[in-house]
Amino acid sequence: MLSKKTKYGLKALIYIAKHSGTEPVLISEISDNERIPKKFLEAILLDLKKHGILGSKKGKGGGYYLLKDPNEITAATLIRVLDGPLAMLPCVSLNYYEKCDDCPDEAKCNLNKFMAQVRDNTLSLLQQKSLYDLAKL
Amino acid sequence: MLSKKTKYGLKALIYIAKHSGTEPVLISEISDNERIPKKFLEAILLDLKKHGILGSKKGKGGGYYLLKDPNEITAATLIRVLDGPLAMLPCVSLNYYEKCDDCPDEAKCNLNKFMAQVRDNTLSLLQQKSLYDLAKL
DNA sequence: TTATTAGTCTAGTATTTCTATAGACTAATA
DNA sequence: TATTAGTCTATAGAAATACTAGACTAATAA
Numbered sequence: 001m002l003s004k005k006t007k008y009g010l011k012a013l014i015y016i017a018k019h020s021g022t023e024p025v026l027i028s029e030i031s032d033n034e035r036i037p038k039k040f041l042e043a044i045l046l047d048l049k050k051h052g053i054l055g056s057k058k059g060k061g062g063g064y065y066l067l068k069d070p071n072e073i074t075a076a077t078l079i080r081v082l083d084g085p086l087a088m089l090p091c092v093s094l095n096y097y098e099k100c101d102d103c104p105d106e107a108k109c110n111l112n113k114f115m116a117q118v119r120d121n122t123l124s125l126l127q128q129k130s131l132y133d134l135a136k137l
Numbered sequence: 138m139l140s141k142k143t144k145y146g147l148k149a150l151i152y153i154a155k156h157s158g159t160e161p162v163l164i165s166e167i168s169d170n171e172r173i174p175k176k177f178l179e180a181i182l183l184d185l186k187k188h189g190i191l192g193s194k195k196g197k198g199g200g201y202y203l204l205k206d207p208n209e210i211t212a213a214t215l216i217r218v219l220d221g222p223l224a225m226l227p228c229v230s231l232n233y234y235e236k237c238d239d240c241p242d243e244a245k246c247n248l249n250k251f252m253a254q255v256r257d258n259t260l261s262l263l264q265q266k267s268l269y270d271l272a273k274l
Numbered sequence: 275t276t277a278t279t280a281g282t283c284t285a286g287t288a289t290t291t292c293t294a295t296a297g298a299c300t301a302a303t304a
Numbered sequence: 305t306a307t308t309a310g311t312c313t314a315t316a317g318a319a320a321t322a323c324t325a326g327a328c329t330a331a332t333a334a
């Protein structure tokens with residue numbers, strides 16, 4: 001299950017992708033329309049900014065905007081930034097790998113092999129879908 | 138990410154599938170060989186018993202055993218029992234569905250549609266893999 | 275220059291879930 | 305009846321989640 005943070009973040013990004021004309025999009029506009037707690041959303045958008053997904057402008061006429069073309073941003077990237085690893089186990093994560101304390105030999109672990117298959121399966125879909133795809137669904 | 142409970146549970150099931158001759162398998166044997174905290178494992182196996190995956194026998198010569206053919210038990214079933222929903226969002230879960238508070242119209246929600254695709258993609262793999270497959274990997 | 279708008283940043287907190295552990299109890303077998 | 309092995313209740317520490325409060329800073333426009 002994705003955290004609420006991730007869900008809110010994705011909804012906000014889809015909203016921004018849909019409504020990004022020349023002007024940046026207000027936090028409060030997203031918060032109102034998507035019914036996301038405003039203070040929580042602030043933190044989430046700030047996080048997306050720190051990860052280079054969003055840019056922002058302060059003051060009147062300010063708000064958030066995408067830094068890249070929605071076609072260039074994959075669902076895999078967004079979920080990784082917001083939620084962390086896509087893999088079901090740390091020992092098969094490509095970006096957040098961690099060895100299992102209990103496992104004496106990863107190469108002989110049935111679970112490791114299986115979860116690597118699951119990871120590849122999920123990744124193949126999440127990497128081919130972009131924010132553009134999500135916004136037009 | 139799967140919880141440790143789920144990881145331990147799957148490892149234990151694979152162990153039982155591999156070592157099930159005529160005799161049931163001891164909790165302590167699994168605990169030792171797979172390095173799973175014994176008391177925790179007890180609770181996990183009990184849970185699997187309550188869900189009709191495992192049977193048990195008390196006293197000498199006792200232990201846990203599979204109630205069905207490993208070929209009949211899918212990875213999807215096991216992860217659902219141990220970890221809960223496979224879906225990334227409650228609103229696309231087939232077995233643990235829950236409506237989103239914030240979403241006014243699910244049919245118009247981009248995220249809902251996308252996550253339903255992800256669910257189907259994952260499910261297609263997890264339903265075709267059985268415990269037998271996991272144990273022989 | 276100052277009022278207003280709107281994002282930034284530092285804390286902190288309540289709740290829930292996860293990961294166990296303790297210990298008494300019950301059932302089966304030799 | 306002693307031993308083995310699973311059952312049940314109950315609890316507790318740690319970590320993650322889901323927020324909220326409030327002071328601060330930057331940008332714009334009158």
